[in-house]
Amino acid sequence: MAKPKGDSFGKVFEKFSKDPAFLKAKRAVNPFFQIVENVVAKRIELGLSQKDLAARAKTHQSRISKIESGEHDIRLSTLISIAEALDCEVCIQFVPFSSGKKEEDSQYLSLFMKPIKIGGTQPETVIHGTVAFETGN
């Protein structure tokens, strides 16, 4: 069945792809959503509700909810507590942008949540999250 023509996702956001203000905003927003995906994925994997995770991290469910909304400016110390509650540790790494990529023209501070090594056995799963910072320009 032929579908009526609307505007595709790509077409709408392509219009912003050369707007420096949008690219800067995107760099600032992406890490929050990467944290969302990491926290939610790990929480679900462990079979935890937001309330369970909040209890483990000694915080409130409402804070977990805000973090998982992707629009909460989470403190690094809070993120570390949450990672700990998810049996993970946080690893930070600076990763330069690849030149020529249209949406990336400065540098990242990359942040990873990785399962805590217990009893000498390193789990294979590594959860990745990224926090972006602009460097100078």
Next chain:
Amino acid sequence: MTPIYDLEFFPGSGQKYSPADFIEGLTNKTEVAIIERRLGLLMNHPQMEWGHYVEITKIDENLLQITAGSHRFYCCVDDNTIIVFYICRKVSQKALRQDLKRAGINRDLYLKENRNG
């Protein structure tokens, strides 16, 4: 990550209550980036997992209300395509009747054109 779903804004820009026009009219680029990332999240995850990331209210058989952060999205999933009918800012806990109405108008238009297409 390869998206599971395509996404289309219906009706297209220039039409009444077009979700594409809503996005293009935003002056706050952070808001645009959040919407792009939020919709990307839906595109990347199966519908059954959306509830982990957003609040979903089933308005009727062909219309979902997705509340996330500062926005509400009205959409449906047609085969492997998410059709977004309407986007608005979340101005209160309860969805405004006018937003539901506008989303319904666009959804009805989509169904009508689809049946005739």
